[in-house]
Amino acid sequence: MKKPFYLLILVLAMTSVNCYAQQEMALKRKVAIGRFSNETQYAKSIFYDKENDPMGKQASDILSTRLAASDKFLLIERQDYDKIVNELNTSGGISQNIGADFLIIGSITEYGRKTIGTQKVFSNSKEQIVEAGVSLRLVDVSTGIIIYSGEAKGEATAEDRQVMGLGKTADYDATLSDKAISAAISKLVENIINTCMDKPWKAYILAEQDGSYIISGGQSQGINEGDVFSVVQKGKMVKNPQTGLNIELPGKVVASIKIDATMGTMPQDEISMASLTDGQVDLSALDQYYIVEKK
Structure with a gap:
């Protein structure tokens, strides 16, 4: 009498596995991560090289990691991005021989670092704060039209506190830049993913x-x-x-x-x-x- 119940459980389990497999087999979109420029004045000296801006490369790497983690995209290497931009500029559309579906162009629009200190009778504290603003544009390469544009800000902090001369001290924290930029990009990634996945998958x-x-x-x-x-x-x-x-x-x-x-x-x-x-x-x-x- 118990066999039909066990069979029902088995059928439901197999159905769940099949549904999961179908989700895993979703067709991936091809994305080219393009230029990520630093539009702020931070870290720009007389020897500044726009093509090798460390903050721009940092932001591009963070975005690439976020998109790869979603497992919904195939990411095109930067050398292919140069071909894509050339074709967009000359023909207004993309060649199916490259096959990218979307091009992402980004820029760091704001960046600032400040330190706030508080001095009391028996204690003192110091807080390092980094704020970053990021702008992302998503281009449908088959038409050259921007289909999504967004801006976001991120913040990262580090604090040290001492009481009666005891407690931790914090030196200059370079990782706060990564964290602030990452926080800003994270606010836009979900919109980028949803916009891409809402567009029909194509091959040529x-x-x-x-x-x-x-x-x-x-x-x-x-x-x-x-x-x-x-x-x-x-x-x-x-x-x-x-x-x-x-x-x-x-x-x-x-x-x-x-x-x-x-x-x-x-x-x-x-x-x-x-x-x-x-x-x-x-x-x-x-x-x-x-x-x-x-x-």
């Missing part, structure tokens, strides 16, 4: 060879053998007279493809081989198509 047809279609992306992005995707033909580009910007009209699903194999050793060189299961694709205009999750 790079080429056709002997009846097989070569697709950008592979296992690191969440693409697996046997997956089926929709092929969308891009919509017409029209100019919005109010903003002066070109807008791509919604595309149309024209075909379906099935992943036959994935290959590549790194996210940057991964590709997938796919076959057409239904519909038609114009082989002379592969750049007019993109791949989306099948609904």
Whole structure:
């Protein structure tokens, strides 16, 4: 009589595992972390090198760590960022050969350090305070349009206190800069993640060879053998007279493809081989198509 109950528990457990696996297999977006500039006057001397600003690099590393920890993105290296910026400046859009979905541009807009001391009859205290302001912009590289912009401030403190000459003393704490910048970035990361994940996942047809279609992306992005995707033909580009910007009209699903194999050793060189299961694709205009999750 107890067997049906145990079977029910087993079915529920397997369902939970399957749901968890589906969540883990979510398709990852490709993000290029671009220029992170220091717009403040802090640490700028006559020998200041804008291309090797330590605070900018520090902020970029913190942002990269935060995004990587979410396990929702593939991060593009900085050398690829230079190619992306060049294409955005010349064509207003991104080449599917690079395959980045989003570009993040950041700047440190505020930075200050101060020390506050309190002197009493039998005790004294000293508090070091660092405040930092950060601005982040998220660009959809397929259109060159900023889809999110935000600013935030962070603060970090260190305090020492002495009573009757006894107690700890604190020297100059350089780690407060890291903590203040990290606190500011942390306030914006969730919005960056949500904005990216709200946008539909895309991949591109790079080429056709002997009846097989070569697709950008592979296992690191969440693409697996046997997956089926929709092929969308891009919509017409029209100019919005109010903003002066070109807008791509919604595309149309024209075909379906099935992943036959994935290959590549790194996210940057991964590709997938796919076959057409239904519909038609114009082989002379592969750049007019993109791949989306099948609904």
